[in-house]
Amino acid sequence: MGLDLAKETGLPLSTYPSCVxxxxxxxxxxxxxxTYEAGRLAFGTVDTWLLxxxxGKNRDYFVTDSSNASRTMFVNLHTLQWDDKLLNFFGLDRNKLHLPRIVPxxxxxSYGHMASGxxxxxxxxxxxxxQSAALVGQQGFRPGSAKNTYGTGCFLLYNVGSKPVVSTHxxxxxxxxDFGGNSKPVYALEGSVAVAGSGVKFMMNNMGFITHSHKISELAATVEDNGGCVFVTAFSGLFAPYWIDDAKGTIFGITQHTQRGHIARATLEAVCFQTKAILDAMEKDSGHGLSSLAVDGGMSNSNLCMQTQANIIGIxxxxxxxxxxxxxxxxxxxGFAVEVWREFSELRAINQKDRKVFNPDISPEESDKMFKKWTRAVEMCKGWLDPDERGDF
Structure with missing residues (x-):
């Protein structure tokens, strides 16, 4: 059809969006x-089902917001409406599929009331x-502000302002x-890391290195560095910005001197290196670099991990x-919907007490050397799976 999906939707064609x-x-x-052929199939995102x-299953509130709808690959990123061209691309008939109303x-x-309980x-x-909510919670309202959430995976969202940016990186x-009213929708670039906290759980449940997730930092702190180990945690391939689906988890640099602490440190560093790669891609797409990175999520509780992150990204x-x-x-x-607040400036004091800032404490040259080794490891883990093998994993 000649339809440029990335340009229309902002998303690469992959298993990530809900369309597939x-x-x-x-x-x-x-x-x-x-049910679809009978014209009775309703489609929505998780928020649609919850609302x-x-x-009380009131059809007046069969809705979704644009931050969720834009992840289906059925919405035009520029109009923020369901797009017949996109539906047709996937062989879907708009007349047979009930889609939720997109609201701010x-x-x-638009969202109704709790019906019971x-x-x-x-x-x-x-x-x-x-992830959009986390950006708002971090008050990332200015174009050029960003947050990184370290959970099971890792999700970095970068505010690009009122015009969408289609990534080429x-x-x-x-x-x-989209706060509605007279304001315009605000767009973002997002980079996702498949394995973050799940890598720590792998160290605990599969390898038996630790008894509790929070012990990973203590184990990593038993050594001064990674001892030459690099752990590419590609348990299910690599997500942004690499999108390598034929890679598998690989540890490079093991010697007879390697200890559990080295591998624990390499596990934490893997998340930090992938965050660095995403930030570099965001700078190329937007033309602007970050001056600091706001963080949250379970892994951000680790001082060692956050110091490592600051060292690797250099901010x-x-x-x-x-x-x-x-x-x-x-x-x-x-709160904005019911006018608890009317201006973003009224939020400035919220969640500002006792913030901790981790400043880089290694040289840019040392950081670059570490990242080059990571990049080499990523290149070496490509192509581990033959096409015939992929269905076996």
Missing amino acids: KLVWMLEHVPKIKE YNMN SSDPK PLEGLKIAGCMGD GLLGTVAY PVDRPAMRETTALGAAIAA
């Missing part, structure tokens, strides 16, 4: 196919994707948030004392 899941289900689940049920992330009228009657006033273009890492920024961002969206 729907297509797969239509091909493999007869009941879903039957629909919270409202912060809206006092102890919160019955409570107004629902905000809805956005988890392996990132996702998406909606950051300060800023960690709030209260790190549940996703929940805070959702609360901010709802």
Whole structure:
């Protein structure tokens, strides 16, 4: 068809967006196919299902917000509407598929009320994707601001302002948030790391190196450096900015002197190196570098990991004392909808107490040397799987 999916949607064609899941289900689940052909199939994102049920299955609240809708690959990133060209590309008939109404992330009228339970009657006033909410919770309202959430995976969101940027360096273009009213939607670039906290759990559950996740930093601190070890944690390939699906997890540089602490440190460094690669891609796409990086999520509790991150990216890492920024961002969206706040400037004092800043304490030359070794390791782990093998893993 000649349709440029990345330009239209901001997303690369991969297993990441929800479009391919729907297509797969239509091909493999007869009941879903039957319902679709009868024109009775409703499609939405997780928030759509939650809101629909919270409202007692009231069809007036079959909705989603643009930050979630933009991740389906059915929405035009420039119009923020369902796009027939995109639906047709995936062989879908708009007349047979019920799609939710796309509304602002912060809206006092679009999301309804709790229909039952102890919160019955409570107004629902905000809805956005988890990473978008974390950006709002970190008050990343200025173009050029960014946050990185270290959870099971790792998700870096970079505010690019009111015009979408389509990445040419392996990132996702998406909606950051849309507070409606007279304001314009705000767009972002996102880079995702598949393995972050799950790498720590691998060290605990599979390798038996530690008994609790938080012990990874203590083990890593038993050695001064990684001892020459580089761990490419490609358990399911590598996500942004590499998008290498034929790689597998690989540890380079093991010698007879390698200790558990070296591998633990290399596990933490793997997340930091991939974050560095994403930031470099964001700088190329946007033309601007970051002056600091706001962080949150479980792995950000590790001082060693955050100091390592600052060293590798060469800029300060800023960690709030209260790190549940996703929940805070959702609360901010709802608060703006009901006018608890009217201006972003009113939020300046929120979650600012006892923040900790990690400044780089190694030279740029040393950091570059470490990253070059990581880049070499990534190149060496490519092509581990033959095409015939991929279905076996």
